[in-house]
Amino acid sequence: MRSFNLLFVIMSLLVVQQVQSADSAVMPESFFTVTLPYDAALQPVQQGNSLGKNDLLSTQTQKGMKILLMRLTGRTQLITSKIGRDYIKNAKNWRASYNIKPRVEDGVAVGKNIELHFDIKRLKKAFSEQHIKLWAVNQRPKTLVMGTFVQQGRLEKLNQEILDYRVDVDYRDIPKQLGLPIAIPEERAQWVFPVEPNPSDSKVQEILVSANQPNLLSFKLVSVANGKYELSWYLFALNGSILAQNESVGFDRQVLMRNMFENVMHQYVKLSAVQNIRQNHLYLNIHQVAFGDQINQLEEELKQQQPMIRKVNLVSLQAGKVQFDVEYQGDYQTVVNWLKQWSAVQFVSTLSNQQEIDVNVRYEFFEPQLKFKAQPVTEPENQKVY
Structure with missing residues (x-):
């Protein structure tokens, strides 16, 4: 029962991802607004005085840019790179506007926050020109x-x-x-x-x-x-x-x-x-393979599904199991639907975020061929990898 529940969760997560995939390039406008504390009393004391308004604004804007870069890309290396340091150093040049607002906790104002709005269009254009990839x-x-x-x-x-x-x-x-x-x-x-x-x-x-x-x-x-x-x-x-x-x-x-x-x-x-x-690739795991001739027949059947299936490569061979690396074009679900209807196999499940599909051999499909010189598939001393 637990394995069935696990499979159900995996499938539901994949459905959510498929629904969202068409909108993968969209970054919410709210991601370009960063909110931070704005209380001079919380800042380090320099030369006996708290930071001035301009110094505090500059400091928090730079902190906001560092958070923004991490939020948009998810890459820690960008923060420490020369490009990242330049964005942080010149953060005020990318700031479109800001607001000072009360910070409220349990209905009581306990301080102030600064709401930093960074220029969306200019930043997106600059990121594109500098090949900075946003994390969808x-x-x-x-x-x-x-x-x-x-x-x-x-x-x-x-x-x-x-x-x-x-x-x-x-x-x-x-x-x-x-x-x-x-x-x-x-x-x-x-x-x-x-x-x-x-x-x-x-x-x-x-x-x-x-x-x-x-x-x-x-x-x-x-x-x-x-x-x-x-x-x-x-x-x-x-x-x-x-x-x-x-x-x-x-x-x-x-x-x-x-x-x-x-x-x-x-x-x-x-x-x-x-x-x-590997967006247009999947691994097809075929279980319960009993004879060597079955492998060739299965591979040939897959290769005949042009143009849906472009390439098929044998990846590994173990006792009772064959794995093919399948490159396809078009819709992923179309490939899954065809595999479910393929008379040579019985569909089992999809695994690993659409990257693996498990099927079992249907013996009745191969029964006439088994009369020929088929050699049993045995596990080699070391797993063969092609």
Whole structure:
């Protein structure tokens, strides 16, 4: 039952992505507005005085540009590159307007915020000319976040309720600023901790299936001696595998958590790039192959489906399983529909974000051919890779 639920979640996520794919190049206008605190009292004191209005405006505009670059691209390397540093240094030249507004918490004004509006058209044009690739909104998967905070030996699970009053470790504004959608559990019954031994794949799968989310970020923030903090985290995929992990130490817990979310974004961007490169490719896994002649016949059948299927390459051969790399043109769903109707195989499922399809051989299709000189498929000592 759990595997069926997992397949259902995967398929529903793929449907959402297909619906959104036509709008992948659109970046919301709201992404070009950055809101930051605007309180001179919060700024460092220089020469006995708080920063002046112009200095504070310039400082916050540069901070806003740094957030904007990360939000639009998801690439940490851009921030440290010469191009990125130039954008940050000259941030005021890209600012279209700004507003100073009260910062309200629980209906009470507790300070001021600055709302920075950056020039959308000019920035998009400049990014295009400098080949800076924007990270499409529909390629940003939602992340289930399970955080824990350990202080004086006491462990706290950071669900929504705890975060509402533990403002010292409330990280929710960071992914919001970065344009990274997240979900936080209400209940604390099932929780994944980034400690050894690693949680089993099945436990991560069960949690993600029940939450209907594609990824899980599990982190542990520990208060250690002398005001230091240690942060360790794991990013899990839907199948339970680890996409990324890291450990860091520092004095500012908010900086540590911001770096964590930026690293998560960077990992997602890399995955998006791989998926885009193989946009018109899929791996076809054919199971229950019993004879060598079946492989040739299956490959020939696939190659005859021009122009829908352009190329077919045999990738690997194991006992009972053959994998083909299939390059197609046109609509992905058209290929899936044809595979479902293909008399040589029985359709099983689609996996890995449309990149893999599993089918089983139909023996009745090959029955007449089995009378000839067919050689059984056996697993070689080392897996053959073509």
